[in-house]
Amino acid sequence: MADPQGFLKVRKKDAPKRPIAQRVRDWRDVSAPQPAAERAREVAEQATRCMDCGVPFCHSGSAGCPLGNLIPEWNDLVRRDRWSAAGDRLHATNNFPEFTGRVCPAPCEAACVLSIAENDTGGAVTIKRIEQAIADAAWEGGTVAAQLATISTGKSVAVVGSGPAGLAAAQQLTRAGHDVTVFERDDRLGGLLRYGIPEFKLEKAVVERRLGQMRAEGTHFVTDCEVGVDVTVEQLRAQFDAVVLAVGALRARDNATVQGRELVGIHLAMEHLVLSNRECEGDGATPVTAKGKHVVIIGGGDTGADCLGTAHRQGALSVTQLDYHPELPTARDDDRSPWPAWPMVLRTSPAHAEGGVRRYEVAVQRFLGDESGHVRSMVLAEVTVTRDAAGRRHVTPVGEEVELPCDMALLAIGFEGVEYSRMLDDFALTLTGRGTLSCGPDWQTTAPGVFVCGDAHRGASLVVWAIAEGRAAAHSVDEFLTGHSDLPSPVHPTALPLAVL
Template sequence: MADPRGFLKHTERELPTRRPVELRLLDFKEVYNKFGSEALQTQASRCMDCGIPFCHNGCPLGNLIPEWNDLVYRGRWEDGIDRLHATNNFPEFTGRLCPAPCEASCVLGINQPAVTIKQVEVELIEKAFADDCGVAPVLPSELTGKTVAVIGSGPAGLAAAQQLTRAGHAVTVFERADRIGGLLRYGIPEFKMEKQIIDRRLAQMEAEGTVFRTGVNVGVDLTVDELRAQFDAVVLANGSTIGRDLPIPGRELNGIHQAMEFLPQANRVAVGDAVPGQITAAGKKVVIIGGGDTGADCLGTSLRQGAEIVHQFEIMPRPPAERAGSTPWPLYPLMYRVSSAHEEGGERVFSVNTEAFIGENGQVTGLKAHEVAMVNGRFEKVEGTDFELDCDLVLLAMGFVGPEREDLLDKLGAGYDPRGNIVRDGTFAAAGLPGVFVAGDAGRGQSLIVWAIAEGRSAAAAVDTYLTVGTELPAPIVPTQVAQR
């Protein structure tokens, strides 16, 4: 390391400040202020010469974190972005949106605040784009003549497409929405990642030769027979998009929506699109059921739309303020976290279960709920804790249960595991479907963006082997993390 005593000289973990709450609630711009290069280099210098860098293991991509921390500290920005891009196609996405399991497994984090790995990552790629250095299109040395269809343009599909294009294959990405980006485009609010961040990366991919086709529902607009006839291989990266429902009395009332009905509309309006009949929280009493990131996205969006009051329900108990004993280092810690949306307003309610919705004239007006306690691994009602809460908008943000099947997957002949995900083998190949591969949430189940990118890269390696070595040999079975190094 350039400064082996950096972590002793700089014991404070420093991050960029957030814009004042009263200002950021007026718009959908990103919440963080700029972070200076000098401060960033100081933070990078805290990366220890720790011998065994557990951050590699914490990162699904196997990012070479100590290497690019060292290069940033030395001011070797171009070399740093090369090392970062060696394992991660889209650090501008992960640097904003990843919960940073790498930081949770940082060796320094055992007895000091962990290195600000995520911030170094995002600042490194932002400087690369600002200086137009290290982000030029990467063109293949030769073309293979093989064609690949990627179904879905979320992070897994984009990563697979970029890797396969750079390998010399002719890649077409199909997206049923009107714009490329999938979850990144319409699921992530603008205040967490402005969409010009996606657009500039797509421009690079188009310059490399990747073809994007929007407004195409594969299985309907392009039949399975046509898909098979036109492409030598197919990558299914269509995500896990069926929202978990809450089938309780009153669910049929108007005003109860899945988060992914609400958030995409808000994202469209934030970039200037017209959305007739938009689901909006303006002036409403809102209850969000689900305490995770999607719930927090609904919270921040509802507050910006002018909700009267917002409650966010979580069935799990409130986590401890410090790392729970059940998740010791280097595991990702169970602990209480406050996102930017949570500090903006609303009330978080833990250990609560909603048992019924109530309404008038077909419109939800409230809900009935009670507290719960964990007993022998099951949630049990705490007697005497029943309560009612007024609400006229309910957003269900309880996660996702699998990919949609009818239009494409069932027609293709895909199989499903007990969790509803597409069955695949260790080479990311869909079971019983030669030439079809599965990447990201469609096969893994709901997971992190960083895992989606890792799976897209690994699936691309398997597809490349299938196309170049031949169908008579199986693609190599390579653990995802090792494959990225």
């Protein structure tokens, strides 16, 4: 039984990081490697801080983990040194815990009871660290093996997109006995995991390891194949009994109307990240490099932080990250975001710890260029952000303008939904006002037998939500094909994280 006073006896301890001066010189994971025995001892100690709450908000879905991870159970198993059993419990709800253990912002920790009055409790249980340790120990111990289907349904499914949602749906359906083929338009598998997340956050060998398991289970993969172009929708319909669209929401928001946007040296954030990841894959030097430049990142979110860490490693002279919102507090404001809602607090990633300047309540008014048409600076103004009765955002300059040196600007201001493709027209699908694909309660779109999951349905979101939606969509596809499904369905299409409006 868990020790209800464990959190009083053991101090919270996050996973160690490599020294900044060392890690900014390479692309390897920022985490410091630990001997297996030392890691097991430290993580087991951290697991004793979990009280096995009567109502575990950490995996309640709306407030905590949308996968419904059985967090108190595997914490207790780790505490009792039952690592293999902990790996089984973790994989029971999450296809890819080694991904979420590295890149998830951990809504489970924000919903942990110990995140209430952190000055008294010492802070939330280090759930993310424990999850990664369990997953890594399972791989290292050889307990992660191919789970071959015990039956064959004789049904076939096409999954379009190999990001976390598509991979989760594909693995679940393959294990249920269906013949699954994943179509990926890029030259390598992984989608966002491959080209959107920097190597220093998620080494691609981790992704390849899981893809190897999926191949061994019988999932088929086709790369360099865009549905609607290289294979037609008619061919897909003729060959497969159901289709799952997991194409992401990569249509980036742009500052197209800002004066000087056309200048050389101004890029969308994903252009920077994708080409950098390709360089790490051995595709040659990226033409979009921060080396020797004064870099300004427009946007204060996770994508901007990824660009920040990438710019450090490319050798930027300076990096500034802009955000038109006010700087958030470092501790939860109970009036604005009471527990267990996701707290509106300032988040500092390892990339921020590596250097750079963060500026708040400012927005770009125009870009200035040199004689060759290359950006040389930008003009900023202090701003206020308000919303009207319809919820539309208005950014209003209120202060004096200042000029900021800049010979590389990266636009990390969000995403507007699914990219246009011929496939959408051929399936007769239209986008919602949010730029996403709508579906019914069974994840099925208006095209019969065509399902959607992940960012294509939800909009740009977290890897953990993509996995949850992929698993839920797989349940509906399985039921559609066989009339019944024993696959789990962790979330409903209308599910939203608990938030204060």
